[in-house]
Amino acid sequence: MKKYTITGFTVAIMLLFHSCATNPVTGKKDLILMSEEQEIALGAQSDPAVVAQFGLYPDEKLQNFIKEKGEAMAAISHRPELDYTFRVVDSPVTNAFAVPGGYVYFTRGILAHFNNEAQFAGVLGHEIGHIAARHSAQQQSKSTLAQVGLIAGMIISPELAQMGDAAAQGLGLLFLKFGRDAERESDRLGVEYSTKIGYDADEMADFFMTLQRQQEGNGAAIPGFLSTHPNPADRYNTVNQLAGEWKQKLNLTTAKINHDSYLRMIDGLVYGEDPRQGFVENNTFYHPELKFKFPIPGGWGHMNSPQQFQMAPKDGKAMMSLSLAPGESLEAAAQQVLQGYGLQPAESKKVTVNGLPAIAIIATPQPQQQQQQQQQQQNLRVLMYLIQYGGNIYNLMGVTTSTDFNAYFPLFSATMEGFATLTEPDKLKRQPERIEIKTVPQNTTLAQAFRTFNVKDTRMEELAILNGMQLTDPVQKGMLIKVVE
Incomplete structure (x- = not known):
């Protein structure tokens, strides 16, 4: 022995x-228990799930900009041989993230908060640094991937998460939280890479402080490259020191910042939530483009994405979701949805929901699924309404345990039977806020310039952070600033 x-x-x-x-x-x-080939394959597998979850921001010039700058920086990185992909995703969250194999994503929310190309370049270098140093692959090997960004990973219990969309597994790669050493290494690489393509890396340090102010001001989640760890003030000092060293090392005397050209490029960028993709108001979800609405239980959290709308109570004992169902008819859609989720119908009937044809189904996991779930004490029960409307079939699904099903059934039913055609003109015409670039008419302070452009007092601090400035900072005639309209 x-x-x-x-x-x-x-x-x-x-x-x-x-x-x-x-x-x-x-x-x-x-x-690292993952070969480079596996790393590349994992990134290629995850990319469609990322795009499906957030959608690509529909602005060709911004997509071309991140592609052009990304490829230039990747070429001087420590892994230039990778086939990199750079995308701007349609999310209001202020974040940038990378997945293994060369995939880098910036949200439109973070693009709104940059005030020059140099800030963008520093964060771009930071994310490429995570890929170059194989941080994602190391985290995968240590089994510490974070399921951030999905309701199933935030407020829904693990027992119910299995009923979420299959893409959730691939999205476990999103918003990875790296350790202190990895973050410091990526900061260093962000300085190195951005300086090597001619940008002033001091601006990256300034952007860290902007993010810190944003987080302190509204309690927003700190982005991945701030989340773990080194103190922002320490990072500010370290990045400034590294920027000076790299400028001296490369003899870079005229580093690029490109403030005005960057602001002009993001003029018109959607800011915050885009109501055209659906919005919640007074416990009701409205979708102006698809022209429908339905109620949300009071006190439930919710998350909207191009792929689905999800809801859950704070205790995580149930969840509901809305998504499109495949199939040309209600019967075909029901069969495909049940099969896709491994469910079998316990009860099924044709109904009408506010004049719309529908099928209501109570379902349980199939026997082989049921046996496995019983072993894990995960006995689930599902209420599902498939509703035909506007050329689509919508799948409204409520999931909880068999024990809690009767308690949640009235809430599930009220939401699903509340699905209706949206006719209110003010909801149908709702438009998103957008970044507007304004020219300061005279020498003054930022606060006074905002008043010139009719910015409300309640939003001045928010817009000061958006501009990376203090309200008392001086601004000069002809200077470009951001407002939101």
Whole structure:
């Protein structure tokens, strides 16, 4: 037995040794249980799920901008051989993130908060740094991927998360939280890469402080590259020091900032939630483009995406979702949805929902699924309404345990039977706010310039942060600033 134990231990050590890969940035051996081919495949598999979850922001010039700058920076990175992909996704959250294999995403929300190209370049370098140093692959090997960005990963219990969209598994790669050392390394690489393509990396440090102010001001979640860890003030000082060192090292005397050209490029950018994609008001979800509405239970959290709308109570004991169902008819859609989720109908009937044809189904997991769930104490029950309207079939689904089903049934039913045609003109015509670039007419303070452009007092601090300035800061005649209209 001792011999076998020693042999097994030796084999384990050998396997760990062969699992070590050379870090492209440091040149040292790292424990990574994923080959580069697997890393690339994982990124390629996750990309469609990311796009489906958020959607691409429909602005060709912005998509071309991030592609052009990303490719230029990737070429001087420590992993130039990767086939990188750069995208702007349609999310109001202020964030940027990367997944293994060369995929980098910036939200329109973070683009709104940059005030020059140099700030953008610093964060771009930071995200490419995560890929270059294989931080995502290391986190995957340590099994510490964060399920941030999905309701199923935030307020719905793990027992119910399995009923969420299949893309949720791929989206576990989103918004990775790295450790302090990884964040510091990516800060350093962000400075190095952005300086090497000619930008002033001092601006990256200023942007960190803008993000910190935003988080302190409205309690918003700190973006991934701020979330773990090093103190923002410490990072500010470190990045400024590194920026000076790299400028000196490269003899860069005229580093690019490009304030005005960047602001002109984002003129008209959608700011905040886009009501055209659906919005919640007075416990009701409205969709102006698809012209429908339905009520939301009071006190429930919600999350909207191009793929689905999700709702859940704070205790995580239930969830509801709305998504499009496949199929040309209600019967075909019901069959495909049940099959896709591994469910079998316990009850099913044709109904009418506010004049719209529908099928109501109570379902349970199929026997093989049920057996597995019983072993895990996850006995689920589902209420589903498939509603035909406007050339689409909508799937409204409520999920909870069998024990709690009767308690949640009235809430599920009220939401699903409240689905109706949207006719209110003010809801149908609702438009998003957009960034507007204004020229300061005279030397004054930022606060006074805002008043010139009829900015409400209640939003002045928000817009000061958006401009990366203080309300008392001086502004000069001819200077470009951002307002929201």
